[in-house]
Amino acid sequence: MRFLYNIIYTLLLTLLSAAGYAQVVEDSLRKIVSQPRLPLEQRIDAMDRLGQVVFFNKGWNEGLEVLRSSIALSAPMKDGRYRARTYGMMAASCFIAGESQAAYRYLDSAQFYIRRSNSGLIKGYVLYMKGWMESRDHKETDAIRTLQQALDVLEKEPEGLKYRQAVYSELAGVYFKWYDLMNVEKYTRLSLEAALRMNELEKKISATQERGGYFLNLYRTDESRKPALDSALFYMQHSLNLARNNRDRLVTPSNIPFSAIGIANIFLDHFPATAANKDSVDYYNNIALDESRKTRQFTVEAGVYNTLANIAMDRGDYNDAIAHLHNAIATSMKDPLFDKFNLSQSYLVLANAYELKRDTAMALFNYKQYMDLYRELFDVEKMNKAKDLEARYEMAHKERALLEVKLLAEQRNRELIQARYLSGIKDKQLLEAQYAAVVKDKALLNAKYASEVQQKALDSANFKTTQREQELKTIGERFAYNRKLNKIYAVLTVALLLAAAFLYYAFQQRSKALRQRQQLHNLELDRISQEHRMTVLSAMLEGQEQERTRLARDLHDGLGGLLSGVKIELSAIHQPATTTPQQAVVQKTMGHLDNAVEELRRIARSMMPEVLLNYGxxxxxxxxxxxxxxxxxxxxxxxxxxxxxxxxxxxxxxxxxxxxxxxxxxxxxxxxxxxxxxxxxxxxxxxxxxxxxxxxxxxxxxxxxxxxxxxxxxxxxxxxxxxxxxxxxxxxxxxxxxxxxx
CATH class of the missing domain: 3.30.565.10 (Histidine kinase-like ATPase, C-terminal domain)
Structure with missing residues (x-):
């Protein structure tokens, strides 16, 4: 478990270096920063990335100095996002370098400046940095709370995926430490999905490695799950191959040694000790050792030495084991954030080796070193376990309270739904009664009205029957005539509208065609005029160049040769031994001829330089x-x-x-x-x-x-x-x- 946590720990350090390809990227960034007309925002962004590349590839102090220059450069900016981001990078860098007090000062500065900006993306990044430091400072509960806040902010940002992937990875690391495999599965899966969506090489490598760590721990909980072990080996080997095949594209290729030592330990701990498996262990240990030395991954290098020492102890070669253990201890001490547990185990195995060699004094000395580290580590682990239990109790208490609230709300909703149902039934019954009463009243009114109509009809039937029949006949004839007339009017109106529409459409089409024809004609005239002008210009310039070439050749071959001939004739009468006034005049004239020849050559080269024709x-x-x-x-x-x-x-x-x-x-x-x-x-x-x-x-x-x-x-x-x-x-x-x- 501790070994896998160290893998996730260093991988997350690697995520802070999101630049490009080591020296190539550094040179490119320095060239970008040196551009005089580069906008200030782009210059600050390039300086930040340059600081990360220098920090992880050349030196911590050099990288921090570049970031400080970026802070000074962003001082005039009113938006605090630029200084907040740079201070966040400096906080993480100082924490890696072992300067925790400076790291928290820079983190406070980042939180101060992000309050002066509306950038949700950088706010999420600062929260991620805070959670990252809390996790490594054994404040896991605070780290989870802060990282969840970062996710809430980043999920609202269109470009927040790159930071969300880092937050998923960090949450997976915290739950790895608590051995909460359910949450480890969730966040390693989300981290890998985000890395694949972004298609960023280093993020895909680290996320694939984390996924392999999850399956390895799943197998350790139940060794009957052989597919989980196969999946762990698959993801670890895929991560290693992806990193090694693209090594020249990695800024910090630290994933290579971590994947290699992880695969070596899988073969060593979980596969039979056959010759082929032993060769696999040696092969991947050699890769891990070589790459850890190149990338200064002291944890991996010390782990390889410890593994080699245990193998040597098993075969009884105590001198070889002691040499490997001394290398492991010396390598661990180089790391400012070294793992005390691994160091204590190195001292313990070293004490056993000296004891087996019957060197009691060295065995006792190394055993004391082990006990000192173990007591210190035991106190820290007890405190961390207490914090873990307290955090788990707090989470369980919150979950229980949430469940109680949800249960109470569900009960209230059920009661409200039941009350609404009863109220609906009563309202329905009342409406049905009202409707029945209205129907009865309407029936009574209809019956009364029908009775009155029948009475009036009977009273006037004898007097108006003939008159109504005549009126009905007249009205029917008039209605039929009007209906025919209306049909004729309607047909004529529709015909007139169609004719008008057709004429208007034809007029529009003809106008449009004329306009298009005129435009095409104008464009053709413009094109011909442009081509004529370009032809004239080209011919004129070509004639100028030909004339320049001819004049340069005539000057060089004609006038140059003439001047050279005059100089030769004057040289024939020039006697250097004499100092007569005439000789002085001749000597001065020859100097003027030299100057004239040089000026003539300069003019000829200017009119048509030979180097242009010969060398481009x-x-x-x-x-x-x-x-x-x-x-x-x-x-x-x-x-x-x-x-x-x-x-x-x-x-x-x-x-x-x-x-x-x-x-x-x-x-x-x-x-x-x-x-x-x-x-x-x-x-x-x-x-x-x-x-x-x-x-x-x-x-x-x-x-x-x-x-x-x-x-x-x-x-x-x-x-x-x-x-x-x-x-x-x-x-x-x-x-x-x-x-x-x-």
């Missing part, structure tokens, strides 16, 4: 920026993931856009720093040019457009890309061009 856009941008930097321009260049798979014409167009933007920043922005960044993401190219210069109002962008910005916009349209401009007076400017590779 990335190297051309780097060379352009390096040339400017050598001339004193404060420009820096970054190229990420560029694969050089653009067509040459598109590379030249993008290079001209970069040249124009940098030249504008140098000429007009008075910038102290210019950044040029080229990045490729899949089939998309991103070119960013930023400066910290004077900036301008983007609302006046169209009014400010000169030939340079117009050329840039034209080239972006040729690339079928987009241009985004971010600037304001005094804050610099940022131009972002996005286009497809081809």
């Amino acid at each position: 856009l990335g190297e051309a941008i780097r060379e352009f920026c390096n040339g400017l930097k050598k001339s004193g321009v404060p420009v820096s260049c970054q190229v990420f993931n560029y694969r050089d798979d653009m067509s040459p014409s598109r590379q030249v167009t993008l290079y001209r856009i970069m040249q124009e933007l940098v030249n504008n920043a140098v000429k007009h922005a008075a910038a102290k720093e210019i950044l040029v960044q080229l990045q490729q993401r899949g089939n998309r190219i991103f070119l960013v040019v930023e400066d910290d210069g004077k900036g301008f109002d983007t609302a006046q962008l169209h009014a400010l457009k000169g030939a340079g910005l117009a050329n840039i916009q034209s080239r972006v349209e040729i690339l079928q890309g987009t241009l985004e401009v971010e600037s304001s007076p005094g804050t610099g400017s940022a131009f972002t061009i996005e286009c497809a590779v081809n």
